[in-house]
Amino acid sequence: MKLSADIKAFEGRLGYHFTKPEILLRALTHSSISTATRPDNQRLEFLGDRVLGLVMSEALFLADRAASEGQLAPRFNALVRKETCADVARQIDLGAVLKLGRSEMMTGGRRKEALLGDAMEAVIAAVYLDAGFETARAFILRLWGARLDSVEEDARDPKTSLQEWAQARGLPPPKYEITGRDGPDHAPKFTIEVLLDNGARETAQAKSKRQGEMAAAKALLARLKESE
Incomplete structure (x- = not known):
């Protein structure tokens, strides 16, 4: 499958090139434009949320071996919440390549926090399905790196x-x-x-x-x- 120039540029921002680009296209497809032959990203979002959760849990567990569960939980929540996923999505300009229906485009869907957060989780799942857990882990840790380092400051809602x-x-x-x-x-x-x-x-x-x-x-x- 041949990717458009904007999707190729997005792969560059991701720092990962897909062997099965159709998975990436699905991750970028919102339900407002899906069809029977063009599925949306909701199932990928479900999977990506779990992959992100495992990676963050492991990273926090290893980073501070003296921390209690009560200390780790708010740090984890700060790293996986929708707002953080949306911030990472903005960092790589994910909104520019989202595939949206006309109604979502007209109401600023490319900037909506929920849509960006969901799509970021779907992209994580796409990387996981395309290349496996180790590649997905490295991908997540690279994008979330600075947030992991400063999570103590952001952990408390x-x-x-x-x-x-x-x-x-x-x-x-x-x-x-x-x-x-x-x-x-x-x-x-x-x-x-x-x-x-x-x-x-x-x-x-x-x-x-x-x-x-x-x-x-x-x-x-x-x-x-x-x-x-």
């Missing part, structure tokens, strides 16, 4: 940390509200406010509600800790 901070002081869980939305439908920007029962609050802007909540929680938590 700021929303969870802020809730724990509040509970430790006898306060109810933080409340999050959307206070603004700008931009076109395909590229919205949300303004999110987080509010504690003691009156402390902070706002943040992001491309998704979840990212906005995380950013607001992180900003408020940092300010609260500075004032302690």
Whole structure:
């Protein structure tokens, strides 16, 4: 099968060239454009999620032999969550080669975090099926390398940390509200406010509600800790 120039360029960004390119094409095919003869990437996404999980579990286990399960679990979650997969996808410009239906293209599908994260997992599965586990492991560790090195800093979900901070002081869980939305439908920007029962609050802007909540929680938590 002959690949288009943009897919070949994508292989270059991946640092891996497929012997069975049809697997890569399937990994890049969203359900919005799939047909009976052109399957989508959902099954590959399922497999890739498990391959990524095993590689990250092993890497964390070997990197810190003194860490407890309670210490390893949040690091693992930080490395395999959808936001991290989407960040890696942006790093290799995966969105540029996603095969989407017209409706997804019109609503900014190439930039959607969920689509990018799912496709990244599907690409991992494609590498695994094309070349086996050892090649897939090397591929993942190369793309996730810097994140593995800094996972201690990113392991704690700021929303969870802020809730724990509040509970430790006898306060109810933080409340999050959307206070603004700008931009076109395909590229919205949300303004999110987080509010504690003691009156402390902070706002943040992001491309998704979840990212906005995380950013607001992180900003408020940092300010609260500075004032302690």
